[in-house]
Amino acid sequence: PKTSFRHFSFPWDLSKRFNESSNKIALVFGGEGTGLSTEDLQKCDFLTTLPTWEGYPIANLSHSVNGFLYQLHSDRVRNQQGIDAGLPEIVPIEGDLSPELRDTFLEAVEQFSLSVPGNQERKDSIKNSLTRMVMKSSPTNDEVTRL
Structure with a gap:
């Protein structure tokens, strides 16, 4: 089976790993209904999955992409706002009302x-x-x- 050779992690693990790396990355998504083949999975360095409800354990491709990109971007904003030129400190992340x-x-x-x-x-x-x-x-x- 596809899952027998690798451990799957969650999007927040992926985000943490990517935030600690300066290497280029690529997100690879499988087709709806088929996912990635075993051969494709073996070419990937890091496997991750969206946590879903066990009663309906799938997500369509657009929802999967959205979930991963949201996690990556929100972590980037929290960690880099005001530091990264592309994320100026325009809006405070948290209100500072005493x-x-x-x-x-x-x-x-x-x-x-x-x-x-x-x-x-x-x-x-x-x-x-x-x-x-x-x-x-x-x-x-x-x-x-x-x-």
């Missing part, structure tokens, strides 16, 4: 919602909507201070 400023913002939203005319249900709805809307964007300290 817990103290977050609490101050939430208190201000609470005060604002209480000042709006209407019943308590409306006030709670305004507070929840405004909080979700702002926090969904992972604001920075500077952005929350401006609000």
